Amino acid sequence: MREPVLSVEHLTMHYSTRKGDVHAVDDVSFELYPGEVLGVVGESGSGKSSVAFTLMRLLPENAHIKGGHVWMNGVDLLTLPEDEMRRYRWKRIAMIFQAAMNTLNPVYKVGDQIIEAMETHGVAYGEAARKRVAELFEMVGLDPALMDRYPHEYSGGMRQRAIIAMALSCDPDVLIADEPTTALDVIVQHRILKNLLQLQKRLDMAMIYITHDIAVVAEVSTRIAVMYAGRLVEIGSTEDIFLRPKHRYTEALLQAFPSIHGEKKTLLTIPGELPNLLNPPTGCRFHPRCAFATEICKEREPEYRTFNPGHLAACWHPVGEENA
Amino acid sequence: MSFQPLVKVEGLKKYFPVSKGLFRKTHDYIHAVDDVSFSIQPRESLGLVGESGCGKTTTGKLLVRLLTPTAGRIFFRMEEEEAREEGVHLEDGYVDVATLKGRALKNFRRHVQMIFQDPYESMNPRLTIYDIVAEPMAVQGIGSVLEREQRVAEMLQHVGLTPPESFMFRYPHELSGGQRQRVAIARALIINPTFVIADEPTSMLDVSVRTGVMQLMQDLADRFGISYLYITHDLAVARYMCDKIAVMYLGKIVEMAETEELLHHPLHPYTKALLSAVPIPDPTYKREVIEIRGSVSTPINPPSYCRFYNRCPIAKEGLCNVQEHPPLEDKGGGHYVACHLV
Amino acid sequence: MSDASSVTVIHRPLWRVRLELFWKSVRANWALFVENPIGVIGLAIILFFALMAVLHPILMKTVWDPTVYDPITGYDFEILRHPAPPSARHLLGTDPLGRDVLSQLMYSTQTEFILGVVAALITVTIGTLIGALSAYYGGVIDTLFMRLADLVIMLPFISILIVLSALFKLNMLKLALVIGILSGFGGVTVIIKSQALSIKVKPYIEAARVAGGGDWHIIVVHFIPNLLPLSFLYMMFTVTSAIFSEAVLSFFGLINIRMSWGIMIHTTQTAGYLLNVGQYWWLVIPAGLAITLLCSAFYLVGRALDEVVNPRLRRR
Numbered sequence: 001m002r003e004p005v006l007s008v009e010h011l012t013m014h015y016s017t018r019k020g021d022v023h024a025v026d027d028v029s030f031e032l033y034p035g036e037v038l039g040v041v042g043e044s045g046s047g048k049s050s051v052a053f054t055l056m057r058l059l060p061e062n063a064h065i066k067g068g069h070v071w072m073n074g075v076d077l078l079t080l081p082e083d084e085m086r087r088y089r090w091k092r093i094a095m096i097f098q099a100a101m102n103t104l105n106p107v108y109k110v111g112d113q114i115i116e117a118m119e120t121h122g123v124a125y126g127e128a129a130r131k132r133v134a135e136l137f138e139m140v141g142l143d144p145a146l147m148d149r150y151p152h153e154y155s156g157g158m159r160q161r162a163i164i165a166m167a168l169s170c171d172p173d174v175l176i177a178d179e180p181t182t183a184l185d186v187i188v189q190h191r192i193l194k195n196l197l198q199l200q201k202r203l204d205m206a207m208i209y210i211t212h213d214i215a216v217v218a219e220v221s222t223r224i225a226v227m228y229a230g231r232l233v234e235i236g237s238t239e240d241i242f243l244r245p246k247h248r249y250t251e252a253l254l255q256a257f258p259s260i261h262g263e264k265k266t267l268l269t270i271p272g273e274l275p276n277l278l279n280p281p282t283g284c285r286f287h288p289r290c291a292f293a294t295e296i297c298k299e300r301e302p303e304y305r306t307f308n309p310g311h312l313a314a315c316w317h318p319v320g321e322e323n324a
Numbered sequence: 325m326s327f328q329p330l331v332k333v334e335g336l337k338k339y340f341p342v343s344k345g346l347f348r349k350t351h352d353y354i355h356a357v358d359d360v361s362f363s364i365q366p367r368e369s370l371g372l373v374g375e376s377g378c379g380k381t382t383t384g385k386l387l388v389r390l391l392t393p394t395a396g397r398i399f400f401r402m403e404e405e406e407a408r409e410e411g412v413h414l415e416d417g418y419v420d421v422a423t424l425k426g427r428a429l430k431n432f433r434r435h436v437q438m439i440f441q442d443p444y445e446s447m448n449p450r451l452t453i454y455d456i457v458a459e460p461m462a463v464q465g466i467g468s469v470l471e472r473e474q475r476v477a478e479m480l481q482h483v484g485l486t487p488p489e490s491f492m493f494r495y496p497h498e499l500s501g502g503q504r505q506r507v508a509i510a511r512a513l514i515i516n517p518t519f520v521i522a523d524e525p526t527s528m529l530d531v532s533v534r535t536g537v538m539q540l541m542q543d544l545a546d547r548f549g550i551s552y553l554y555i556t557h558d559l560a561v562a563r564y565m566c567d568k569i570a571v572m573y574l575g576k577i578v579e580m581a582e583t584e585e586l587l588h589h590p591l592h593p594y595t596k597a598l599l600s601a602v603p604i605p606d607p608t609y610k611r612e613v614i615e616i617r618g619s620v621s622t623p624i625n626p627p628s629y630c631r632f633y634n635r636c637p638i639a640k641e642g643l644c645n646v647q648e649h650p651p652l653e654d655k656g657g658g659h660y661v662a663c664h665l666v
Numbered sequence: 667m668s669d670a671s672s673v674t675v676i677h678r679p680l681w682r683v684r685l686e687l688f689w690k691s692v693r694a695n696w697a698l699f700v701e702n703p704i705g706v707i708g709l710a711i712i713l714f715f716a717l718m719a720v721l722h723p724i725l726m727k728t729v730w731d732p733t734v735y736d737p738i739t740g741y742d743f744e745i746l747r748h749p750a751p752p753s754a755r756h757l758l759g760t761d762p763l764g765r766d767v768l769s770q771l772m773y774s775t776q777t778e779f780i781l782g783v784v785a786a787l788i789t790v791t792i793g794t795l796i797g798a799l800s801a802y803y804g805g806v807i808d809t810l811f812m813r814l815a816d817l818v819i820m821l822p823f824i825s826i827l828i829v830l831s832a833l834f835k836l837n838m839l840k841l842a843l844v845i846g847i848l849s850g851f852g853g854v855t856v857i858i859k860s861q862a863l864s865i866k867v868k869p870y871i872e873a874a875r876v877a878g879g880g881d882w883h884i885i886v887v888h889f890i891p892n893l894l895p896l897s898f899l900y901m902m903f904t905v906t907s908a909i910f911s912e913a914v915l916s917f918f919g920l921i922n923i924r925m926s927w928g929i930m931i932h933t934t935q936t937a938g939y940l941l942n943v944g945q946y947w948w949l950v951i952p953a954g955l956a957i958t959l960l961c962s963a964f965y966l967v968g969r970a971l972d973e974v975v976n977p978r979l980r981r982r
Contacts, residue, residue: 043530157619185375185557185620190601190613212531215560215603238607254605256535258560260587261604261611267564269539270532273500289532388876433878446869450891452687454680459887460877469680493683511873 004031004071005206006055006093006174011068013054022277024050026230028068032174037200037207039221039238041214041253045274047230048210049098052176054078055208056095057085072174091121094172096163098179104151104159111147114166123170136165139202141195157188164196168203175200178210193220214257218242223310226250229275229285236311246305246313246320249286284316292317328401329363330551331387331519332418336360336396338382342624355623356382358575359396361652366518369545369552371566371583373559375598375620378572380555384521387553388438389421389429398422400435400519434464437512439541441524443504447496453480454492457511464515479510483540502533506540513544520545521553526561538565559602563587568658571595574623574631577652581659591661593636630664638665698974705970711963715775715956722772730769737773738924740765749939752948759948761930762937771952774926778960781842781912782905788846789854789904790897796851797858798889801866802881811855818852823907824914831920838923841915845908854900858893865892895975902968906961913957927953 013025025047032038042048053059055070057077070077077088097103105113114136115129124132134144140161151159160180167175177196181189197220200207209220217224218238225235226247234247245251255268272289275281281288287297294317302314337359342352357379364370372380385391387398399418402410410431412419424432437460440446447456457476461467467475473492480488483506496504505525512520522541526534542565545552554565562569563583570580571594579592590596597614604611618635630636630644639645644664652662699705726732734742741764742748742756748764750756758767800808830836830844865871865888874884915921916928919936923929930953931940939946 043532155619186559186598186601187375187616188619190603191615193603194613213603214531215605218605218607219603242605242607253531256531257605258535258564259605260560260563260599260602261606261609264563264584267535267538269536271536273502274530274532390872390875430878430880433876438873438876440869440873442869446873448868448870448888448892451887459874459879463874463878463880463883473680493687511877 039217042227374572708966792850793854801862
């Protein structure tokens with residue numbers, strides 16, 4: 001068995017707001033193995049971005065980690081003091097933020113911003129840093145001459161590539177990509193994804209790819225984790241999830257997703273609304289919207305069951321066991 | 325084919341001047357919509373797809389007269405009686421929307437409405453749901469206050485927001501994205517338009533909520549006999565909502581055909597590349613992606629030859645960069661393509 | 667288009683519903699407002715002064731003898747030397763003309779409030795309308811009003827007031843009008859216009875157009891309600907400015923009114939006691955303090971309102 005490069009155990013994080021506690025992440029556990037892409041799929045409020053921010057320890061003031069561990073090389077990232085975490089951040093674990101195109105500082109040249117990141121982490125300085133930036137730009141498909149231009153001179157797709165270059169600049173072991181291609185058109189999206197995967201293989205990084213787009217996650221990931229309302233409801237290999245989904249939410253999600261390929265199927269409508277995390281439903285959080293819910297679903301949180309090696313789901317009435 | 329289309333767009337153009345400061349005369353124009361023509365039958369749904377900057381949203385805004393066309397005609401079918409009431413001049417049973425002004429334009433708005441993309445920003449946060457849904461009636465001076473309340477309640481029920489009393493006097497921020505979009509639909513349909521332009525109505529909604537809204541739009545179209553112009557960048561969604569799809573590129577329509585025909589037998593190289601780039605939610609399917617170089621630019625003073633030339637994988641030098649931009653032609657069975665090489 | 671099943675009976679008339687909603691929003695805003703100690707302090711001070719204004723006529727009718735305590739014509743014969751220091755009879759002493767200082771202070775509160783509120787209302791009405799119109803129409807109208815605003819902001823406010831009061835005999839109401847109009851075309855317009863511009867580009871404005879809404883409908887139904895909170899906020903600041911301006915003008919004796927806090931200090935100055943503040947503190951401190959406190963109070967309330975109006979300033 002390979003050793004995981006990142007091991008998340010029972011992670012729980014809440015935001016405290018004037019209206020109460022938002023249960024953003026509840027008891028989430030998963031492992032990330034070297035060289036793989038773990039897709040994290042979920043809708044708004046699923047907690048997928050919150051998990052990413054917790055792993056990076058980039059949480060706002062009103063966020064409180066209520067429990068759990070994040071093991072990386074024998075160290076629990078959640079227990080590190082801030083100055084030590086700073087050494088891990090970007091150097092061991094890096095992140096590409098959602099709508100990252102707007103996270104470049106408009107008054108500095110793009111190349112300089114990446115050089116600054118590298119210098120701060122002691123990865124490279126001066127001329128060596130410039131050379132590395134040129135290398136990174138080539139890797140992400142940008143003309144190295146663009147190093148000395150400003151963000152407003154880049155298009156959306158170019159800025160996204162620059163952000164990827166920045167995330168890779170310190171050679172992290174783990175890369176978290178949070179919806180890196182949402183605002184981009186299909187053709188550019190495809191190019192960037194292809195590029196990202198090539199880089200991931202070349203640099204032998206483990207990647208967590210967060211998205212709501214099931215089609216993208218099918219193409220990009222080797223394993224998929226499905227999140228709903230702050231909980232991890234199912235995790236397994238990409239094939240397992242798509243061809244043998246077990247959790248009713250996963251099944252519903254797959255059936256609600258249109259595709260241009262193949263026969264035109266009837267789309268399933270999932271009734272109800274996404275739950276309010278201030279006061280989440282009792283028991284299984286999907287029960288108010290689930291066609292197969294029974295009393296037990298309302299009362300008790302389902303436990304994880306293993307259906308295949310590596311394929312787990314937390315559901316009282318999984319697919320294929322209608323009468324369970 | 326003796327069908328009389330509900331909407332006929334002919335040679336529609338919208339050019340935006342590139343501003344060069346206060347006093348300098350500008351010679352540069354963005355050809356946002358350049359000579360676009362299509363028609364929509366009653367009860368038919370046409371999808372307008374393309375990447376950002378292709379002109380689809382601008383086309384939608386032109387049809388609803390949020391913008392005034394630079395050139396071209398927008399024909400809308402109308403009955404003699406209605407035309408007389410509203411004070412418009414008919415040509416062969418059609419009114420040219422492009423030239424309407426003043427009272428005639430305001431009256432015309434009863435026939436065409438729009439559903440916007442952003443469920444958060446398309447509603448005034450200070451108005452109640454009732455005010456928002458009733459606004460078209462209020463502005464057009466239709467019905468008494470009591471009648472408006474009844475009608476709003478009726479519409480809210482049609483869009484699945486029941487019981488209507490519990491929604492009518494809430495504020496937008498109290499509703500979820502999906503609920504807000506349903507309100508937007510109620511509002512668009514409240515004065516019985518026959519033509520609705522939907523500008524990416526589901527792109528900002530969560531997946532589990534999207535299908536419900538899409539289904540609703542189709543049900544209501546069937547029930548009330550509405551035609552849609554469905555603007556989207558998502559081809560998979562267009563497949564489910566539209567009878568016909570038109571693909572736009574840099575202000576022009578490059579291909580137009582019935583949905584399944586377009587998806588399974590695309591003819592234009594751009595359409596082929598676009599379709600091949602769409603990710604498929606099936607891990608066992610390995611698709612062949614047609615790579616095209618470059619990226620979409622802003623069509624400022626475009627050349628007169630084919631606009632796709634510098635990115636086209638099958639372009640023929642000496643032909644495609646010399647001849648005029650290819651016209652949209654029927655290649656059989658209502659499948660239109662604008663390409664020299666097809 | 668009517669389903670038999672969809673006939674709903676509306677139980678409550680629309681106007682009542684709107685009233686209830688309005689009341690609910692007032693309560694919600696109040697809850698937000700009181701979270702901020704600054705606002706509460708400011709409000710308390712304002713209420714304190716309001717109390718004084720209300721109390722004065724009551725005192726005059728009951729406890730105080732008008733011949734002695736009338737703020738303008740009173741004179742206390744029983745005391746030999748005026749101005750007299752504070753005593754049991756005169757809690758804040760008397761002024762050089764023998765009038766009770768406390769009575770003057772309380773009496774003036776009324777006029778100060780009226781001045782402040784009238785000026786503020788005028789400013790806000792003008793500022794909101796002009797700001798909305800400038801933003802909506804743009805072009806020549808916008809340029810015109812913005813250049814006018816620049817002019818008003820540039821020119822020294824007090825100097826203009828001084829000149830105007832020399833040319834026209836200004837009483838309280840005319841002063842309120844002048845301050846209101848002058849401020850109305852100044853800074854407030856620019857701020858409101860900037861907010862209106864951000865509203866102009868919102869999709870709901872397009873939605874209103876598509877529904878058939880004309881210029882008037884959009885300005886009245888969409889712009890103004892979204893601008894009012896900001897206007898209300900700036901109203902507070904205008905009150906401050908109005909009260910203070912009046913004090914200055916009265917001090918120079920340029921206003922044609924009988925009694926105000928500024929007049930109190932003016933009286934002190936013309937009688938020659940101003941430079942002797944140490945000995946005759948009751949001639950200056952109460953009036954000065956009143957001006958400072960009331961102005962500050964409105965400012966504090968304005969600051970606290972800012973957090974209600976501008977959600978981004980709120981602490982989580």
